[in-house]
Amino acid sequence: MGAGGGVLNHDEDLIVGFSRFEVEGDVLLAELRAIQMGLDFCRNKGYNNIICESDCLEAIELFVVGRDHTLDTYVTDILHIRDILHENDNTTLVHVLREQNMCANFMTKKKSHSRCSTH
DSSP states (O other): OEEEEEEEOTTOOEEEEEEEEOSSOOHHHHHHHHHHHHHHHHHHHTOOSOEEEESOHHHHHTTOTTOOOTTOTTHHHHHHHHHHHHHOTTOEEEEOOGGGGHHHHHHHHHHHHHOOOBO
16 A cells, blocks of 8 residues: 655645555555645645645545544544644645546555655
């Protein structure tokens, strides 16, 4: 299984692509890890006004205000992402169609077969 994505600037030029091989898990975990990697990269670079796009509606819905995550299977990943979102009020999670997420899908497929990580 792989997790991956890309960071684009306001002109939609690719700044960095990233991907990581995941030993085990499911689609939701892969999506949470991809969101986390992208947000961590942006936070470490000092970027703000971030729009994080995901084609996994289930992952986006995990961050609906007021939801209790203590019993979620992936509570650690969810809380890490939630912390990043609270650090930067100008970060928005948005659901997009799979066809709009081709860069992330390419990076994910590439790493799911190569069993390594890259930026």
